Amino acid sequence: MDIAEKEKQFQDKIDSGQKIEAKEWVPENYRKQLIRMISQHAHSEIVGMLPEGNWITRAPSLRRKAVLLAKIQDEAGHGLYLYSAAETLGVERGELIDQLITGKAKYSSIFNYPTLTWADIGAIGWLVDGAAIVNQTMLARGSYGPYSRAMVRICKEESFHNRQGYELLYDLAQGTPEQKAMAQDALNRWWWPSIQMLGPSDADSKNSGETMRWRIKVESNDTVRQRFIDRTVPQAEAAGLTIPDPDLKFNEETGHWEIGEIDWTEFYQVIKGYGPCNKKRLRARQEAEHEGEWVREAAKVYAEKQAAKKTKAA
Amino acid sequence: MSTDQGMLWEVFVQAKPGIPHKHAGSVHAPDAEMALKSARDVYTRRREGTSIWVVPANMISATTEQDADSFFDPADDKVYRHPTFYTIPEGVKYL
Numbered sequence A: 001m002d003i004a005e006k007e008k009q010f011q012d013k014i015d016s017g018q019k020i021e022a023k024e025w026v027p028e029n030y031r032k033q034l035i036r037m038i039s040q041h042a043h044s045e046i047v048g049m050l051p052e053g054n055w056i057t058r059a060p061s062l063r064r065k066a067v068l069l070a071k072i073q074d075e076a077g078h079g080l081y082l083y084s085a086a087e088t089l090g091v092e093r094g095e096l097i098d099q100l101i102t103g104k105a106k107y108s109s110i111f112n113y114p115t116l117t118w119a120d121i122g123a124i125g126w127l128v129d130g131a132a133i134v135n136q137t138m139l140a141r142g143s144y145g146p147y148s149r150a151m152v153r154i155c156k157e158e159s160f161h162n163r164q165g166y167e168l169l170y171d172l173a174q175g176t177p178e179q180k181a182m183a184q185d186a187l188n189r190w191w192w193p194s195i196q197m198l199g200p201s202d203a204d205s206k207n208s209g210e211t212m213r214w215r216i217k218v219e220s221n222d223t224v225r226q227r228f229i230d231r232t233v234p235q236a237e238a239a240g241l242t243i244p245d246p247d248l249k250f251n252e253e254t255g256h257w258e259i260g261e262i263d264w265t266e267f268y269q270v271i272k273g274y275g276p277c278n279k280k281r282l283r284a285r286q287e288a289e290h291e292g293e294w295v296r297e298a299a300k301v302y303a304e305k306q307a308a309k310k311t312k313a314a
Numbered sequence B: 001m002s003t004d005q006g007m008l009w010e011v012f013v014q015a016k017p018g019i020p021h022k023h024a025g026s027v028h029a030p031d032a033e034m035a036l037k038s039a040r041d042v043y044t045r046r047r048e049g050t051s052i053w054v055v056p057a058n059m060i061s062a063t064t065e066q067d068a069d070s071f072f073d074p075a076d077d078k079v080y081r082h083p084t085f086y087t088i089p090e091g092v093k094y095l
Protein backbone atom coordinates (compact mmCIF):
# COMPACT_ATOMS: atom_id res chain seq x y z
CA MET A 1 0.00 0.00 0.00
CA ASP A 2 1.46 3.38 -0.92
CA ILE A 3 1.48 6.45 1.31
CA ALA A 4 -1.43 8.15 -0.44
CA GLU A 5 -3.59 5.09 0.06
CA LYS A 6 -2.56 4.78 3.71
CA GLU A 7 -3.33 8.44 4.26
CA LYS A 8 -6.74 8.03 2.71
CA GLN A 9 -7.56 5.06 4.94
CA PHE A 10 -6.35 7.04 7.92
CA GLN A 11 -8.52 10.03 7.02
CA ASP A 12 -11.56 7.78 6.43
CA LYS A 13 -11.10 6.24 9.83
CA ILE A 14 -10.97 9.67 11.45
CA ASP A 15 -13.96 10.94 9.47
CA SER A 16 -15.99 7.96 10.62
CA GLY A 17 -15.30 9.02 14.22
CA GLN A 18 -13.01 6.12 15.18
CA LYS A 19 -10.13 6.68 17.57
CA ILE A 20 -6.54 6.17 16.52
CA GLU A 21 -4.56 3.99 18.92
CA ALA A 22 -0.87 3.81 19.85
CA LYS A 23 1.38 2.04 17.33
CA GLU A 24 -1.09 2.37 14.45
CA TRP A 25 0.24 3.85 11.26
CA VAL A 26 -0.26 7.63 11.24
CA PRO A 27 1.00 10.37 8.91
CA GLU A 28 4.30 11.72 10.20
CA ASN A 29 2.84 15.17 10.69
CA TYR A 30 -0.06 13.83 12.75
CA ARG A 31 2.50 12.26 15.07
CA LYS A 32 4.57 15.45 15.22
CA GLN A 33 1.60 17.74 15.85
CA LEU A 34 0.36 15.49 18.62
CA ILE A 35 3.74 15.24 20.33
CA ARG A 36 3.99 19.03 20.16
CA MET A 37 0.52 19.57 21.57
CA ILE A 38 0.56 16.86 24.24
CA SER A 39 4.01 17.77 25.53
CA GLN A 40 3.20 21.49 25.66
CA HIS A 41 0.07 20.55 27.54
CA ALA A 42 2.07 18.36 29.96
CA HIS A 43 4.62 21.12 30.55
CA SER A 44 1.78 23.56 31.25
CA GLU A 45 0.40 21.31 33.98
CA ILE A 46 3.84 21.03 35.57
CA VAL A 47 4.79 24.72 35.32
CA GLY A 48 1.23 25.56 36.37
CA MET A 49 1.98 24.22 39.83
CA LEU A 50 4.49 27.02 40.45
CA PRO A 51 2.28 30.13 40.71
CA GLU A 52 -0.08 28.29 43.05
CA GLY A 53 2.70 26.64 45.03
CA ASN A 54 3.76 30.17 45.94
CA TRP A 55 0.80 30.39 48.35
CA ILE A 56 0.71 26.99 50.08
CA THR A 57 2.53 28.13 53.20
CA ARG A 58 0.43 31.30 53.43
CA ALA A 59 -3.05 29.85 52.93
CA PRO A 60 -5.37 31.60 55.39
CA SER A 61 -6.88 28.43 56.90
CA LEU A 62 -6.14 24.74 57.20
CA ARG A 63 -9.12 23.98 54.95
CA ARG A 64 -7.85 26.24 52.19
CA LYS A 65 -4.36 24.85 52.58
CA ALA A 66 -5.47 21.21 52.28
CA VAL A 67 -7.55 22.11 49.22
CA LEU A 68 -4.72 23.98 47.54
CA LEU A 69 -2.30 21.13 48.17
CA ALA A 70 -4.71 18.58 46.72
CA LYS A 71 -5.34 20.80 43.71
CA ILE A 72 -1.65 21.21 42.99
CA GLN A 73 -1.07 17.46 43.38
CA ASP A 74 -3.78 16.92 40.77
CA GLU A 75 -1.88 19.18 38.37
CA ALA A 76 1.23 17.05 38.88
CA GLY A 77 -0.92 14.04 38.07
CA HIS A 78 -2.23 15.75 34.93
CA GLY A 79 1.31 16.41 33.78
CA LEU A 80 2.15 12.74 34.26
CA TYR A 81 -0.95 11.42 32.44
CA LEU A 82 0.03 13.64 29.54
CA TYR A 83 3.71 12.66 29.40
CA SER A 84 2.44 9.09 29.46
CA ALA A 85 0.14 9.80 26.49
CA ALA A 86 2.96 11.52 24.59
CA GLU A 87 5.21 8.50 25.09
CA THR A 88 2.74 6.26 23.24
CA LEU A 89 3.82 8.20 20.13
CA GLY A 90 7.37 6.94 20.49
CA VAL A 91 9.05 9.86 22.23
CA GLU A 92 11.04 9.51 25.46
CA ARG A 93 9.88 11.31 28.59
CA GLY A 94 13.45 12.34 29.41
CA GLU A 95 13.68 14.05 26.04
CA LEU A 96 10.51 16.05 26.69
CA ILE A 97 11.69 17.12 30.12
CA ASP A 98 14.99 18.21 28.61
CA GLN A 99 13.11 20.35 26.13
CA LEU A 100 11.27 22.02 29.00
CA ILE A 101 14.27 22.77 31.19
CA THR A 102 16.46 23.94 28.35
CA GLY A 103 13.76 26.42 27.36
CA LYS A 104 13.10 24.84 23.95
CA ALA A 105 9.55 23.76 24.72
CA LYS A 106 6.57 26.05 25.12
CA TYR A 107 3.94 25.93 27.82
CA SER A 108 0.79 27.92 28.43
CA SER A 109 1.55 31.65 28.51
CA ILE A 110 -0.69 32.21 31.52
CA PHE A 111 1.71 30.61 33.98
CA ASN A 112 4.22 33.39 33.36
CA TYR A 113 2.09 35.78 35.41
CA PRO A 114 2.81 36.21 39.13
CA THR A 115 0.41 35.39 41.99
CA LEU A 116 0.55 38.65 43.93
CA THR A 117 -2.23 38.11 46.47
CA TRP A 118 -4.22 35.25 47.99
CA ALA A 119 -7.14 36.22 45.75
CA ASP A 120 -5.03 35.18 42.74
CA ILE A 121 -5.38 31.57 43.89
CA GLY A 122 -9.14 31.96 43.55
CA ALA A 123 -8.79 33.64 40.17
CA ILE A 124 -6.60 30.82 38.87
CA GLY A 125 -9.01 28.07 39.89
CA TRP A 126 -12.02 29.94 38.61
CA LEU A 127 -10.62 31.45 35.40
CA VAL A 128 -7.54 29.48 34.37
CA ASP A 129 -8.95 26.08 35.27
CA GLY A 130 -12.32 27.25 33.93
CA ALA A 131 -10.77 28.05 30.55
CA ALA A 132 -8.81 24.79 30.68
CA ILE A 133 -12.00 22.78 31.27
CA VAL A 134 -13.71 24.20 28.20
CA ASN A 135 -10.64 23.50 26.09
CA GLN A 136 -10.02 20.03 27.52
CA THR A 137 -13.64 18.94 27.13
CA MET A 138 -13.24 19.73 23.45
CA LEU A 139 -9.90 17.88 23.26
CA ALA A 140 -11.47 14.82 24.92
CA ARG A 141 -13.45 14.35 21.69
CA GLY A 142 -10.24 14.29 19.64
CA SER A 143 -9.07 11.43 17.44
CA TYR A 144 -6.03 10.14 19.33
CA GLY A 145 -7.17 7.57 21.90
CA PRO A 146 -4.48 7.96 24.57
CA TYR A 147 -4.74 11.80 24.52
CA SER A 148 -8.51 11.77 24.54
CA ARG A 149 -8.63 9.33 27.47
CA ALA A 150 -6.16 11.45 29.43
CA MET A 151 -8.45 14.43 28.80
CA VAL A 152 -11.51 12.57 30.09
CA ARG A 153 -9.65 11.75 33.28
CA ILE A 154 -8.37 15.28 33.68
CA CYS A 155 -11.78 16.87 33.08
CA LYS A 156 -13.27 14.79 35.89
CA GLU A 157 -10.73 16.30 38.28
CA GLU A 158 -10.87 19.86 36.96
CA SER A 159 -14.36 20.49 38.21
CA PHE A 160 -13.10 20.55 41.79
CA HIS A 161 -10.33 22.98 40.79
CA ASN A 162 -12.82 25.30 39.20
CA ARG A 163 -15.28 25.23 42.09
CA GLN A 164 -12.73 25.72 44.87
CA GLY A 165 -11.38 28.77 43.04
CA TYR A 166 -14.78 30.30 42.52
CA GLU A 167 -15.77 29.63 46.13
CA LEU A 168 -12.57 31.28 47.36
CA LEU A 169 -13.09 34.41 45.26
CA TYR A 170 -16.82 34.53 45.96
CA ASP A 171 -16.19 34.46 49.71
CA LEU A 172 -13.65 37.27 49.41
CA ALA A 173 -16.09 39.28 47.31
CA GLN A 174 -18.70 39.01 50.10
CA GLY A 175 -16.14 40.04 52.75
CA THR A 176 -14.78 43.38 53.92
CA PRO A 177 -14.29 46.21 51.39
CA GLU A 178 -10.56 45.39 51.35
CA GLN A 179 -11.27 41.73 50.63
CA LYS A 180 -13.70 42.61 47.88
CA ALA A 181 -11.16 44.98 46.34
CA MET A 182 -8.59 42.22 46.44
CA ALA A 183 -10.94 39.86 44.62
CA GLN A 184 -11.71 42.50 41.99
CA ASP A 185 -8.02 43.24 41.52
CA ALA A 186 -7.30 39.54 40.93
CA LEU A 187 -10.08 39.37 38.33
CA ASN A 188 -8.71 42.51 36.67
CA ARG A 189 -5.29 40.95 36.25
CA TRP A 190 -6.32 37.40 35.31
CA TRP A 191 -9.26 38.03 32.98
CA TRP A 192 -7.42 38.91 29.78
CA PRO A 193 -4.63 36.36 30.15
CA SER A 194 -7.34 33.69 30.63
CA ILE A 195 -9.08 34.83 27.45
CA GLN A 196 -5.76 34.69 25.61
CA MET A 197 -4.71 31.31 26.94
CA LEU A 198 -7.24 29.65 24.64
CA GLY A 199 -4.93 30.49 21.76
CA PRO A 200 -4.66 32.95 18.86
CA SER A 201 -7.87 33.96 17.12
CA ASP A 202 -8.93 31.71 14.24
CA ALA A 203 -7.75 34.21 11.64
CA ASP A 204 -4.13 33.96 12.92
CA SER A 205 -4.01 30.34 14.02
CA LYS A 206 -1.37 28.72 11.86
CA ASN A 207 -1.81 25.09 12.89
CA SER A 208 -5.56 24.89 12.85
CA GLY A 209 -6.35 23.55 9.33
CA GLU A 210 -4.53 20.27 9.70
CA THR A 211 -5.36 19.77 13.36
CA MET A 212 -9.07 20.18 12.61
CA ARG A 213 -8.97 17.88 9.58
CA TRP A 214 -7.32 15.19 11.68
CA ARG A 215 -9.67 15.90 14.57
CA ILE A 216 -6.79 16.56 16.96
CA LYS A 217 -8.94 19.58 17.76
CA VAL A 218 -12.64 19.41 17.03
CA GLU A 219 -13.47 23.09 17.54
CA SER A 220 -11.62 26.31 16.80
CA ASN A 221 -9.99 28.56 19.41
CA ASP A 222 -12.62 31.26 18.98
CA THR A 223 -15.50 28.81 19.45
CA VAL A 224 -13.96 27.48 22.65
CA ARG A 225 -13.19 31.01 23.86
CA GLN A 226 -16.78 32.12 23.31
CA ARG A 227 -18.07 29.19 25.36
CA PHE A 228 -15.74 30.14 28.20
CA ILE A 229 -16.89 33.77 28.10
CA ASP A 230 -20.57 32.84 28.06
CA ARG A 231 -20.12 30.59 31.08
CA THR A 232 -17.97 32.96 33.08
CA VAL A 233 -19.61 36.38 32.73
CA PRO A 234 -22.75 35.40 34.71
CA GLN A 235 -20.53 33.79 37.37
CA ALA A 236 -18.74 37.11 37.87
CA GLU A 237 -22.07 38.87 38.16
CA ALA A 238 -23.28 36.39 40.78
CA ALA A 239 -20.20 37.17 42.87
CA GLY A 240 -20.72 40.93 42.50
CA LEU A 241 -17.49 41.32 40.53
CA THR A 242 -16.97 43.34 37.34
CA ILE A 243 -15.30 41.93 34.24
CA PRO A 244 -12.57 44.44 33.29
CA ASP A 245 -13.89 45.15 29.80
CA PRO A 246 -15.87 48.34 29.12
CA ASP A 247 -16.98 46.94 25.73
CA LEU A 248 -18.47 43.75 27.13
CA LYS A 249 -22.11 43.42 26.08
CA PHE A 250 -24.77 40.76 25.68
CA ASN A 251 -26.04 40.23 22.16
CA GLU A 252 -29.75 39.42 22.45
CA GLU A 253 -29.88 38.05 18.94
CA THR A 254 -27.04 35.54 19.16
CA GLY A 255 -27.38 34.89 22.89
CA HIS A 256 -23.65 35.43 23.34
CA TRP A 257 -21.54 37.84 25.36
CA GLU A 258 -19.32 39.96 23.13
CA ILE A 259 -15.97 41.16 24.43
CA GLY A 260 -13.77 44.08 23.41
CA GLU A 261 -10.57 43.85 21.40
CA ILE A 262 -7.97 41.35 22.67
CA ASP A 263 -4.44 42.74 23.04
CA TRP A 264 -2.50 40.06 21.21
CA THR A 265 0.82 41.94 21.36
CA GLU A 266 1.00 41.15 25.07
CA PHE A 267 0.19 37.48 24.41
CA TYR A 268 3.00 37.13 21.88
CA GLN A 269 5.44 38.98 24.14
CA VAL A 270 4.77 36.50 26.93
CA ILE A 271 5.03 33.50 24.56
CA LYS A 272 8.37 34.78 23.30
CA GLY A 273 9.70 34.79 26.84
CA TYR A 274 9.16 38.40 27.91
CA GLY A 275 6.35 37.76 30.41
CA PRO A 276 6.78 38.81 34.03
CA CYS A 277 7.89 35.36 35.26
CA ASN A 278 9.25 33.35 32.30
CA LYS A 279 12.80 33.27 33.66
CA LYS A 280 11.69 32.45 37.18
CA ARG A 281 9.53 29.53 36.03
CA LEU A 282 12.29 28.04 33.96
CA ARG A 283 14.78 28.38 36.78
CA ALA A 284 12.39 26.67 39.21
CA ARG A 285 12.04 23.66 36.88
CA GLN A 286 15.81 23.47 36.38
CA GLU A 287 16.36 23.54 40.12
CA ALA A 288 13.73 20.86 40.72
CA GLU A 289 15.38 18.65 38.12
CA HIS A 290 18.80 19.24 39.59
CA GLU A 291 17.79 18.82 43.22
CA GLY A 292 15.91 15.61 42.48
CA GLU A 293 18.90 14.07 40.79
CA TRP A 294 20.34 12.35 43.88
CA VAL A 295 16.92 10.84 44.65
CA ARG A 296 16.63 9.27 41.19
CA GLU A 297 20.23 8.14 41.46
CA ALA A 298 19.71 6.54 44.89
CA ALA A 299 16.48 4.84 43.81
CA LYS A 300 18.25 3.38 40.81
CA VAL A 301 21.19 2.03 42.81
CA TYR A 302 18.81 0.59 45.41
CA ALA A 303 16.79 -1.15 42.70
CA GLU A 304 19.95 -2.63 41.20
CA LYS A 305 21.14 -3.90 44.60
CA GLN A 306 17.77 -5.48 45.34
CA ALA A 307 17.75 -7.17 41.95
CA ALA A 308 21.29 -8.51 42.53
CA LYS A 309 20.26 -9.89 45.93
CA LYS A 310 17.32 -11.67 44.36
CA THR A 311 19.40 -13.38 41.67
CA LYS A 312 21.93 -14.47 44.31
CA ALA A 313 19.22 -15.98 46.49
CA ALA A 314 17.66 -17.86 43.56
CA MET B 1 21.57 16.99 29.84
CA SER B 2 19.33 13.95 29.80
CA THR B 3 17.53 12.76 32.88
CA ASP B 4 17.30 9.07 33.72
CA GLN B 5 13.60 8.46 34.23
CA GLY B 6 13.88 4.74 35.03
CA MET B 7 11.98 1.95 33.30
CA LEU B 8 8.57 2.41 31.74
CA TRP B 9 5.76 0.44 33.44
CA GLU B 10 2.20 0.03 32.20
CA VAL B 11 -0.37 0.44 34.94
CA PHE B 12 -3.58 -1.58 35.33
CA VAL B 13 -6.12 -0.62 37.98
CA GLN B 14 -9.00 -2.65 39.39
CA ALA B 15 -11.70 -0.15 40.31
CA LYS B 16 -13.51 -2.42 42.78
CA PRO B 17 -13.28 -6.03 43.90
CA GLY B 18 -14.63 -8.59 41.45
CA ILE B 19 -14.04 -6.71 38.22
CA PRO B 20 -11.08 -6.95 35.81
CA HIS B 21 -8.02 -4.71 35.96
CA LYS B 22 -8.13 -2.02 33.31
CA HIS B 23 -5.26 -0.16 31.66
CA ALA B 24 -4.88 3.30 33.24
CA GLY B 25 -1.62 4.64 31.79
CA SER B 26 2.06 4.34 32.58
CA VAL B 27 4.71 5.48 35.04
CA HIS B 28 8.49 5.56 35.17
CA ALA B 29 10.28 3.92 38.08
CA PRO B 30 13.53 2.04 38.73
CA ASP B 31 11.74 -0.98 40.25
CA ALA B 32 8.31 -2.56 40.74
CA GLU B 33 7.91 -1.33 44.29
CA MET B 34 8.39 2.30 43.33
CA ALA B 35 6.31 1.83 40.21
CA LEU B 36 3.40 0.67 42.40
CA LYS B 37 3.73 3.63 44.76
CA SER B 38 3.98 6.05 41.91
CA ALA B 39 0.99 4.45 40.16
CA ARG B 40 -1.00 4.82 43.37
CA ASP B 41 -0.21 8.55 43.55
CA VAL B 42 -0.81 9.18 39.87
CA TYR B 43 -3.88 7.04 39.16
CA THR B 44 -5.76 6.52 42.44
CA ARG B 45 -5.80 9.83 44.31
CA ARG B 46 -9.56 9.49 44.77
CA ARG B 47 -9.82 5.82 45.67
CA GLU B 48 -10.26 4.83 42.04
CA GLY B 49 -8.69 1.47 42.79
CA THR B 50 -8.63 -1.54 45.09
CA SER B 51 -5.70 -3.20 43.34
CA ILE B 52 -2.93 -2.15 40.94
CA TRP B 53 -0.75 -4.17 38.57
CA VAL B 54 2.40 -2.74 37.04
CA VAL B 55 4.08 -4.51 34.12
CA PRO B 56 7.36 -3.54 32.43
CA ALA B 57 6.20 -2.01 29.16
CA ASN B 58 8.77 -3.96 27.15
CA MET B 59 7.35 -7.26 28.43
CA ILE B 60 3.99 -6.71 26.73
CA SER B 61 3.49 -8.31 23.33
CA ALA B 62 0.65 -7.02 21.23
CA THR B 63 -1.08 -7.74 17.94
CA THR B 64 -0.49 -5.12 15.31
CA GLU B 65 -3.11 -3.05 13.60
CA GLN B 66 -1.87 -4.05 10.11
CA ASP B 67 -2.32 -7.76 10.85
CA ALA B 68 -5.51 -7.38 12.83
CA ASP B 69 -7.82 -8.36 9.96
CA SER B 70 -6.11 -11.63 9.08
CA PHE B 71 -5.29 -12.37 12.70
CA PHE B 72 -8.88 -12.27 13.82
CA ASP B 73 -10.63 -13.55 10.68
CA PRO B 74 -10.81 -17.21 11.77
CA ALA B 75 -13.67 -16.06 14.00
CA ASP B 76 -15.54 -14.37 11.16
CA ASP B 77 -17.31 -17.39 9.65
CA LYS B 78 -18.28 -19.23 12.80
CA VAL B 79 -21.70 -17.82 13.55
CA TYR B 80 -22.61 -21.21 15.02
CA ARG B 81 -20.65 -20.20 18.10
CA HIS B 82 -23.49 -17.87 19.02
CA PRO B 83 -26.73 -19.11 20.60
CA THR B 84 -28.83 -17.08 18.16
CA PHE B 85 -27.66 -19.39 15.32
CA TYR B 86 -30.01 -22.15 16.50
CA THR B 87 -33.75 -22.48 15.86
CA ILE B 88 -35.76 -23.62 18.83
CA PRO B 89 -39.47 -24.55 18.54
CA GLU B 90 -41.82 -21.94 19.89
CA GLY B 91 -42.90 -22.40 23.47
CA VAL B 92 -39.84 -24.41 24.53
CA LYS B 93 -38.40 -22.72 27.62
CA TYR B 94 -35.02 -22.31 29.35
CA LEU B 95 -32.89 -22.67 26.20
Ligand SMILES: [Fe+2]
Residues within 6 Å of the ligand: A045, A074, A075, A078, A154
Ligand atom coordinates in the same frame (compact mmCIF):
# COMPACT_ATOMS: atom_id res chain seq x y z
FE1 LIG C 1 -4.77 20.40 35.13
Ligand SMILES: [Fe+2]
Residues within 6 Å of the ligand: A075, A129, A132, A158, A161
Ligand atom coordinates in the same frame (compact mmCIF):
# COMPACT_ATOMS: atom_id res chain seq x y z
FE1 LIG D 1 -6.63 22.16 37.12
